[in-house]
Amino acid sequence: MRLDKFLKVARVIKRRTLAKEVCDRGQVEVNGRVAKAGAEIKTGDIININFGNRKFKLQVIDIKEDVPAKLAAELYQVIEDKTT
Template sequence: MRVDKFLWCTRYFKTRNLASESIKKGHVTVNGQVAKPSREVFATDKIVLRKDQINYQMTILDVPSSRVGAKLVDMYRKDTTPDEAFAHLELLKLNKEYYRAKGEGRPTKKDRRDIDEYTTDIDDTNDNE
């Protein structure tokens, strides 16, 4: 089975076209080699997939005949992604929480005053040192 079709069948990508695009960008390696979308994959192959700032690592257990349900995906691959990768993603999410929510637009006058007050407080503490 082609690697783009395998990643689509095992629900890593919503469409096969998205899988092909990601592979063409070099985000997928099979057994340590950068893959093309047409690369054939077999059982025991190791795939590393970079998606959403996480390097997913998996070993193919079996090749499905067609797209499988979400509950059946684990029959066809063994996920060996380290837990540190997911912990890193959580840290990135926490880091972004202090930003304005998407779609809130420009800061209001009150927001601007709060920002100015915050920055002047930081400058005052630096001057005292």
């Protein structure tokens, strides 16, 4: 699954277009490397996101195309969440 789509489906970022913009600005890393919106995500990947004044570090637990809002948080595990 594409990185921008995963961020939207998992409801880490509300809109896919915003997720794409954040990726294109170089604010998202996958496994320690800056990633574009089209980067393929797989289970076990570590995603670092610098979004606004927050820094997230997530591990991908599962990948699904469509998930109800209640279950979206089950797609990833938060490793670190900092507000600067």
